[in-house]
Amino acid sequence: MSASTKRPRLKLNLLGNDGQRKCKEIIERPVKVLQVGEGNFLRGFADWMLHESARQGKFHGSIVVTQPRPGGKAKLEQIREQDGLYTMITRGLSDGKPVERTELISIFSRCMNPYEEWQDFLELAELPSLEFVISNTTESGLKYISSEYVEGEPVQSFPGKLTVFLHRRFERFAGDPARGLIHLPCELLEGNGDVLRSCVLRHSEDFGYSDAFRTWITEHNLFLNNLVDRIVTGAPTQDEADALTNRWGYEDQLINTAEPYHFWAIQGDEALDKKLPLKQAGLNVHWVKDLKPFQLRKVRILNGAHTLMSSLGILQGKQHVRETMEDPQFGSFIREAVHEEIIPALNMPDLNLGLYAEEIFERFLNPYINHKLQDIALNTIGKFKVRVLPTLLSYEQNEGNWPSRLLRGFAGLLYLYRPVSTPEGYQTQRLNGESFILRDDPQVLSLLAGYWEDYDTLNSNEQQLDRIIGSVLSDVSIWGENLDEREGLREALVHEISLLKGESL
Numbered sequence: 001m002s003a004s005t006k007r008p009r010l011k012l013n014l015l016g017n018d019g020q021r022k023c024k025e026i027i028e029r030p031v032k033v034l035q036v037g038e039g040n041f042l043r044g045f046a047d048w049m050l051h052e053s054a055r056q057g058k059f060h061g062s063i064v065v066t067q068p069r070p071g072g073k074a075k076l077e078q079i080r081e082q083d084g085l086y087t088m089i090t091r092g093l094s095d096g097k098p099v100e101r102t103e104l105i106s107i108f109s110r111c112m113n114p115y116e117e118w119q120d121f122l123e124l125a126e127l128p129s130l131e132f133v134i135s136n137t138t139e140s141g142l143k144y145i146s147s148e149y150v151e152g153e154p155v156q157s158f159p160g161k162l163t164v165f166l167h168r169r170f171e172r173f174a175g176d177p178a179r180g181l182i183h184l185p186c187e188l189l190e191g192n193g194d195v196l197r198s199c200v201l202r203h204s205e206d207f208g209y210s211d212a213f214r215t216w217i218t219e220h221n222l223f224l225n226n227l228v229d230r231i232v233t234g235a236p237t238q239d240e241a242d243a244l245t246n247r248w249g250y251e252d253q254l255i256n257t258a259e260p261y262h263f264w265a266i267q268g269d270e271a272l273d274k275k276l277p278l279k280q281a282g283l284n285v286h287w288v289k290d291l292k293p294f295q296l297r298k299v300r301i302l303n304g305a306h307t308l309m310s311s312l313g314i315l316q317g318k319q320h321v322r323e324t325m326e327d328p329q330f331g332s333f334i335r336e337a338v339h340e341e342i343i344p345a346l347n348m349p350d351l352n353l354g355l356y357a358e359e360i361f362e363r364f365l366n367p368y369i370n371h372k373l374q375d376i377a378l379n380t381i382g383k384f385k386v387r388v389l390p391t392l393l394s395y396e397q398n399e400g401n402w403p404s405r406l407l408r409g410f411a412g413l414l415y416l417y418r419p420v421s422t423p424e425g426y427q428t429q430r431l432n433g434e435s436f437i438l439r440d441d442p443q444v445l446s447l448l449a450g451y452w453e454d455y456d457t458l459n460s461n462e463q464q465l466d467r468i469i470g471s472v473l474s475d476v477s478i479w480g481e482n483l484d485e486r487e488g489l490r491e492a493l494v495h496e497i498s499l500l501k502g503e504s505l
């Protein structure tokens with residue numbers, strides 16, 4: 001956009017009377033949620049859901065948004081400059097048909113930088129209206145980092161800050177059981193609620209807080225394990241953003257985009273939907289007794305299919321998930337791997353996993369998303385161990401033979417992971433000889449580089465390959481067990497790699 005067409009930033013007073021009234025109606029509600037994290041995901045997931053529930057007149061509250069680390073300041077400032085407003089664009093396929101919806105989200109009543117407004121932040125703990133703490137600080141943010149609390153100075157880590165915050169609330173309300181909070185940490189960690197509670201308890205010991213405080217934490221605060229699922233893709237392209245600016249007459253620097261699909265499983269009593277009316281607002285939110293089956297189906301089917309396609313796809317020169325799924329041969333390969341190998345090995349007939357898988361394929365085919373295989377491939381070894389290998393092993397145990405597509409996926413991973421250390425990082429080659437940088441645990445990459453050292457793609461024979469694969473499989477430090485002791489696995493993988501080298505799928 002040229003300078004002459006520069007538009008003002010989105011603000012409340014730029015909206016018409018009706019728009020202002022609708023936004024203010026929500027913004028002015030009492031603060032019920034402290035949010036730790038200002039990232040795209042939370043804004044496209046929990047905030048979007050709470051706004052929807054508020055819009056329907058079900059959720060009578062607003063959110064104070066805070067940044068979880070000193071570095072998150074810029075995004076928070078942008079939110080502040082826009083009076084907490086931002087546009088959410090939901091687009092993708094729903095039952096095979098393209099859908100697109102644009103909404104102005106006005107659920108944030110305040111922005112707060114705890115590193116610069118520590119006392120104000122702690123004062124929030126005294127709000128009688130406060131009921132929830134929702135966070136997403138990535139897996140790196142939800143962990144215990146030993147620290148001291150110096151009165152008046154902010155603690156750096158999210159769990160550390162939360163501990164001081166909760167202590168202030170405990171003191172202000174003299175340990176009133178009714179003033180405990182409900183915590184929904186959305187970080188993608190198994191047992192995320194349990195992890196957060198144990199961090200808070202550890203910090204409370206470090207900070208010298210009383211046993212009575214710890215009892216209040218364990219007995220009167222709820223830390224709910226939960227599983228989130230939605231692909232939130234953040235800002236649109238600059239061209240698209242410019243076109244929207246021209247259409248709206250103002251610039252929104254916080255436009256967020258996401259797929260229509262959303263799923264939130266929360267391990268907790270369904271009665272909590274009265275306080276957090278998401279299910280009753282028609283959102284795909286489930287209060288469940290046991291989160292494990294939901295976690296397992298997502299990790300093994302959705303993430304498993306991603307991991308399976310990433311190594312093979314990269315080897316074959318593919319770039320994106322959609323392109324891979326649209327390829328007739330590759331697409332069928334992934335569908336068959338899920339329906340014929342992953343789902344049977346899960347052995348969960350009650351969960352209608354076939355339908356769940358079809359929904360996932362539709363998400364993979366979302367025409368608005370270019371999900372890069374190289375992003376999914378980050379730290380593939382660790383992901384494969386959790387997302388694919390257990391399926392491969394249980395299938396073999398149940399059926400007495402190796403599942404051919406998962407085996408091919410494993411062969412693809414092993415063949416992609418033949419790294420050579422270069423100044424740019426650990427490099428490998430696609431099947432067409434093009435180089436590709438592997439981003440993974442440097443220790444594992446260094447071990448693998450050693451095993452593949454003498455290998456020559458063109459001249460090495462099957463015996464050498466057999467020796468290398470044997471060494472890789474038997475490295476317990478990589479796989480957590482000696483996979484070379486699994487009968488027939490090495491031979492089958494060597495055979496698959498030989499086939500892979502000479503062909504496409």
Ligand SMILES: NC(=O)c1ccc[n+]([C@@H]2O[C@H](COP(=O)([O-])OP(=O)(O)OC[C@H]3O[C@@H](n4cnc5c(N)ncnc54)[C@H](O)[C@@H]3O)[C@@H](O)[C@H]2O)c1
Pocket residue numbers: 036037038039040041042067068069071072136137138139140141142158188228229230231232233
């Ligand atoms: N975007 C998605 O589709 C999606 C879907 C499901 C889960 N997730 C998960 O959500 C997380 C965030 O994704 P996003 O798209 O919002 O990214 P983002 O970059 O927009 O936001 C990242 C957020 O995490 C915080 N953060 C990063 N490192 C931190 C650390 N060490 N300590 C404390 N806070 C830290 C940032 O300040 C920011 O608030 C990722 O871990 C991702 O796996 C994302």
Ligand SMILES: O=P(O)(O)OC[C@@H](O)[C@@H](O)[C@H](O)[C@H](O)CO
Pocket residue numbers: 228229230231302303306307375376378
């Ligand atoms: O985010 P990662 O790197 O752990 O895994 C890559 C993808 O499988 C993942 O991002 C999914 O798209 C996401 O989990 C969907 O909710």
